[in-house]
Amino acid sequence: MVERIRLAPQGPEFSRMICGYWRLMEWGMSPQQLLTFIEQHVELGVTTVDHADIYGGYACEQAFGDALRLKPALRQSLELVSKCGIATTAKPGNPGNPIGHYITDRDHIVQSAEHSLRYLHTDYLDLLLIHRPDPLMDADDVAEAFVALHKSGKVRHFGVSNFTPAQFQLLQSRLPFSLVTNQVEISPIHQPAILDGTLDQCQQLRIKPMAWSCLGGGRLFNDAEFQPLRDELLRVAQEIGAETIEQVVYAWVMRLPSSPLPIIGSGKIERVRSALKAQKLALNRQQWFRIRKAALGYDVP
Numbered sequence: 525m526v527e528r529i530r531l532a533p534q535g536p537e538f539s540r541m542i543c544g545y546w547r548l549m550e551w552g553m554s555p556q557q558l559l560t561f562i563e564q565h566v567e568l569g570v571t572t573v574d575h576a577d578i579y580g581g582y583a584c585e586q587a588f589g590d591a592l593r594l595k596p597a598l599r600q601s602l603e604l605v606s607k608c609g610i611a612t613t614a615k616p617g618n619p620g621n622p623i624g625h626y627i628t629d630r631d632h633i634v635q636s637a638e639h640s641l642r643y644l645h646t647d648y649l650d651l652l653l654i655h656r657p658d659p660l661m662d663a664d665d666v667a668e669a670f671v672a673l674h675k676s677g678k679v680r681h682f683g684v685s686n687f688t689p690a691q692f693q694l695l696q697s698r699l700p701f702s703l704v705t706n707q708v709e710i711s712p713i714h715q716p717a718i719l720d721g722t723l724d725q726c727q728q729l730r731i732k733p734m735a736w737s738c739l740g741g742g743r744l745f746n747d748a749e750f751q752p753l754r755d756e757l758l759r760v761a762q763e764i765g766a767e768t769i770e771q772v773v774y775a776w777v778m779r780l781p782s783s784p785l786p787i788i789g790s791g792k793i794e795r796v797r798s799a800l801k802a803q804k805l806a807l808n809r810q811q812w813f814r815i816r817k818a819a820l821g822y823d824v825p
C-alpha cells in the first residue's frame with residue numbers, strides 16, 4: 525500500500541505516489557478498461573491522479589470522466605489534480621491558435637477549471653496548478669481567479685508547475701492562502717530543480733513538490749547515452765534489493781529532503797505496482813551520489 529502524505533501544512537493529503545494521465549490517449553483503453561485501471565491503482569492506495577486541460581489534445585480529462593461516469597462513487601476515493609495555462613495549436617473541434625502560447629488571464633483560468641470539472645465529471649478539483657510560467661502573467665489576475673474558484677468551492681487548493689522560486693514568490697505574495705506545491709521535472713537525467721533553488725524553496729516552505737518524468741519519459745531505458753546510468757542503477761538495485769532500475773530511480777527521487785511525490789506515467793498496472801515498492805527502498809548517501817555522477821558524467825567538485 526502507498527503511504528499518505530500532506531502536501532503542505534494547510535494542504536491536501538495525497539497518495540505518496542501519483543498516477544499521471546498525460547499519456548492516456550496512447551493507452552487505447554475503453555471507458556470500462558480505464559475504469560478497471562483506476563480501480564486497480566486506487567486499490568493499491570494510489571488515489572491521486574494528475575491531469576491537465578491540454579493532455580491528449582484536450583481529450584484526456586474527458587476520457588477519464590467517461591470512465592468515472594460508469595462508477596460515480598469512485599470520485600470520493602480520488603484526489604483530482606488539473607492544470608491550465610497552456611494554449612496549444614491543436615484543439616480538436618476548435619479553429620485552434622495560430623501559435624502556441626501561455627495564458628493566465630483571470631477569465632481563462634476560471635473557464636479552464638470549469639471545463640475540467642465538466643470533462644472529469646466532478647464538481648470540484650482537489651488541486652489546480654498553473655502549468656507553466658507565463659511571461660505575461662499578471663499575478664493579481666491569477667490571484668483573483670484562484671480566489672473566485674476557491675470561494676465557489678470549485679477548487680480546494682492551488683499550486684504551480686515549472687515555476688522558479690521567484691515566480692512562485694510573486695504569485696504567493698498576492699494570495700490569501702498558501703500555494704501547496706510546485707510540480708517540476710525531477711530525475712537523475714534532469715537535475716536542475718535539485719540545484720537551482722526550486723526544491724530548497726519547497727523545503728523552506730514545507731511544501732512537497734510533485735515530480736514529473738522521473739524516468740525521463742521512458743528515455744532512461746532506451747537512450748544509448750544513459751547506459752552508464754543504467755549500469756550504476758543496476759549495481760545499486762542489487763545492493764539494496766530492488767527488482768528493477770526504475771524502483772531505484774523512484775527511491776532516488778524520494779530520498780530528496782523536500783519529499784517529492786513521483787508521478788508515475790505508465791498505464792500498466794504492473795508497472796504501477798512495481799513502482800510502489802520503491803517506498804521501502806533506502807539509498808545511502810554514497811549510492812545517491814553514485815547515481816548522480818553516473819547521470820551527469822562528472823563527480824562533485
Ligand code: NAP
Nearest residue numbers: 544545546574685736737738739740741742745787789790
Ligand atoms: P515517466 O514515468 O518518466 O515516463 C513514462 C513513460 O516511460 C511511458 O511511456 C512508459 O511506457 C515508459 N516506461 C515506464 N517504465 C518503463 C520500462 N520499464 N521500460 C520501458 N519504458 C517504460 O513519466 P511521464 O509520462 O513522462 O510523466 C509522468 C506524468 O507527469 C504525466 O502523466 C503527467 O501527469 C506529468 N507531467 C507533468 C508535466 C508538467 O509540465 N507539469 C510534464 C510532463 C508530465 P508504458 O506506458 O509502456 O509503461
